[in-house]
Amino acid sequence: xxxxxxxxxxxxxxxxxxxxxxxxxxxxxxxxxxxxxxxxxxxxxxxxxxxxxxxxxxxxxxxxxxxxxxxxxxxxxxxxxxxxxxxxxxxxxxxxxxxxxxxxxxxxxxxxxxxxxxxxxxxx
Numbered sequence: 001x002x003x004x005x006x007x008x009x010x011x012x013x014x015x016x017x018x019x020x021x022x023x024x025x026x027x028x029x030x031x032x033x034x035x036x037x038x039x040x041x042x043x044x045x046x047x048x049x050x051x052x053x054x055x056x057x058x059x060x061x062x063x064x065x066x067x068x069x070x071x072x073x074x075x076x077x078x079x080x081x082x083x084x085x086x087x088x089x090x091x092x093x094x095x096x097x098x099x100x101x102x103x104x105x106x107x108x109x110x111x112x113x114x115x116x117x118x119x120x121x122x123x124x
Contacts (some may be wrong), residue, residue, distance in 0.1 A: 003121075006056035007043060011110035015049035015072070018103045022079070025100075029091050037089070041082035047075035055114070059122040066118050073111050080104055 007010050024046040026038045055068035083104070087097045114121060 006053040009052060009056065011107065012049050012052045012056075014103065014107050015108060017047040017053055018079075018100075019049055020106060021100065021103065025086075025092055025096060033091070037079070037082060037085055037091075041079060041086065044075045044078040044082060048072050048079065048080055051075060052114075055120075056121075062118050062122050065122055067116055069111055069115050069118075073108065073115075074113065076104060076107055 003009060019042075022041055026033075026042055029038045049072075051068050051072035055065050055072065056113045058064035058068055083092070083097065083100050087094070092100075
C-alpha cells in the first residue's frame with residue numbers, strides 16, 4: 001500500500017490518539033497546573049505527531065527525515081517525564097499510567113522502526 005499523506009502513517013495515527021488521551025486526562029488537573037504541567041504535557045504530546053508529520057514532508061532527504069523522527073522521539077521522552085510527574089502528583093491513576101505507558105511504548109517502537117527503515121519511506 002502506497003502512503004500518500006502523513007495521516008495514513010500508523011505512527012502518526014497512534015501519536016494523535018495519544019495526544020488526545022493526554023488532552024482528555026489533563027482536563028481534570030488542578031487549575032494551578034494550567035500553565036505548567038498541563039500545558040507542558042499537552043505541548044510535548046502534540047509535538048510527537050507534529051514531528052512525524054514534518055518528517056513525512058522532509059522525506060526527500062533521509063537525514064532530514066530521520067532528524068524530524070528523532071525530534072518526535074525526544075518529544076515522546078518529554079511526555080514520559082510529564083506522565084511520571086502526573087502519577088507522582090496523584091493526578092492520574094495507576095491504570096491511566098499503565099495505559100499511557102503502553103501507548104508510549106508502541107509509539108516509540110513505531111518511530112524506531114521508521115528510523116531503522118528510513119529509506120523505504122523516503123522519496124527516491
